[in-house]
Amino acid sequence: MERGGDCVERNRSERAKVASVAERKPPARNPAAKNIPATRIDAALASCRLCPRECGVDRLAGERGFCRAGAVARVAAVSVHHGEEPPISGTRGSGTVFFSHCNMACRFCQNYPISQMGNGRDMDAETLAGELMRLQAKGAHNVNFVTPTPHATHLVEAVLRARVRGFSIPVVYNTNGYDSLEALELLDGVVDIYLPDAKYRSVELSSELSGTPGYVTGNDAAIAAMVRQVGFLSEGKDGIAVRGVMVRHLVLPGRVGETEAVLARLAGTFGPDLPLSLMGQYFPAWKAPRMPGLDRKLTGREYARAVAAAERLSFSNVFIQEQ
Numbered sequence: 001m002e003r004g005g006d007c008v009e010r011n012r013s014e015r016a017k018v019a020s021v022a023e024r025k026p027p028a029r030n031p032a033a034k035n036i037p038a039t040r041i042d043a044a045l046a047s048c049r050l051c052p053r054e055c056g057v058d059r060l061a062g063e064r065g066f067c068r069a070g071a072v073a074r075v076a077a078v079s080v081h082h083g084e085e086p087p088i089s090g091t092r093g094s095g096t097v098f099f100s101h102c103n104m105a106c107r108f109c110q111n112y113p114i115s116q117m118g119n120g121r122d123m124d125a126e127t128l129a130g131e132l133m134r135l136q137a138k139g140a141h142n143v144n145f146v147t148p149t150p151h152a153t154h155l156v157e158a159v160l161r162a163r164v165r166g167f168s169i170p171v172v173y174n175t176n177g178y179d180s181l182e183a184l185e186l187l188d189g190v191v192d193i194y195l196p197d198a199k200y201r202s203v204e205l206s207s208e209l210s211g212t213p214g215y216v217t218g219n220d221a222a223i224a225a226m227v228r229q230v231g232f233l234s235e236g237k238d239g240i241a242v243r244g245v246m247v248r249h250l251v252l253p254g255r256v257g258e259t260e261a262v263l264a265r266l267a268g269t270f271g272p273d274l275p276l277s278l279m280g281q282y283f284p285a286w287k288a289p290r291m292p293g294l295d296r297k298l299t300g301r302e303y304a305r306a307v308a309a310a311e312r313l314s315f316s317n318v319f320i321q322e323q
């Protein structure tokens, strides 16, 4: 199983940190959101608007929207991973739950058997809660839900059930960043750490490469809501993340100009202290080998240009990859 965040490979090499994430006192979880009624969770699935596509399908009745996700969670794998950024993986690893299906359709997705073809097995909330307990018992620093958007309600239900059983480690929401405000409201008080992608600034590119023309608008609103909820990523004394947002961006071959636009927007909106992870591990997968320009790896020079852009914008908390 490749480590995959949403539609891109996340099997990182050891990361180097350009500057340290400041140790900050984490804000408390939102106590009002700790007990979300089952009716509210069901209502969200009865007319699905968990992402900005707002398909409105009744998943409880067997209808499927763009992502093809159904009434119960579908999980491709559960395991402890060590390839995330150091504050997430730490020394004991991040307990990762890979959900099947995806609300985007990235032509270069390295997890396409899971995201686009739906490989995995159905899992009810109680079973998923048991998996969370097992990951905690294994010593994982956190539980890390990958491609969680179509399964946001299942995530909430499983975490709340697990918390009754003593689950207490941070919950990481590892998303493509195309999440609705409705979903994020459900997640308030349940998710501790958001790892959203910021993939594009160009509507044309988000349409052409990811089949998601509304990405830029949806992504802007989602990241802003996440930051309002939990602030920037903060770490405990042991250097392990406890709460907050870190934005990820995958640099695409031949598209460093897009990276520069994404970084400029993030710096302009959130300031240079926004924790950022610049990913350079692109390689052609899924349909990309047949797409001119996307049929090659990123060059070291392109990645260096992306890092230079982050430095120019004075980002102070940036994770970069050894090339």
Ligand code: SF4
Residues within 6 Å of the ligand: 048, 049, 050, 051, 052, 053, 054, 055, 056, 057, 064, 065, 066, 067, 068, 069, 103, 149, 150
């Ligand atoms: S999560 Fe899936 S069904 Fe729900 S709105 Fe998004 S694409 Fe449609």
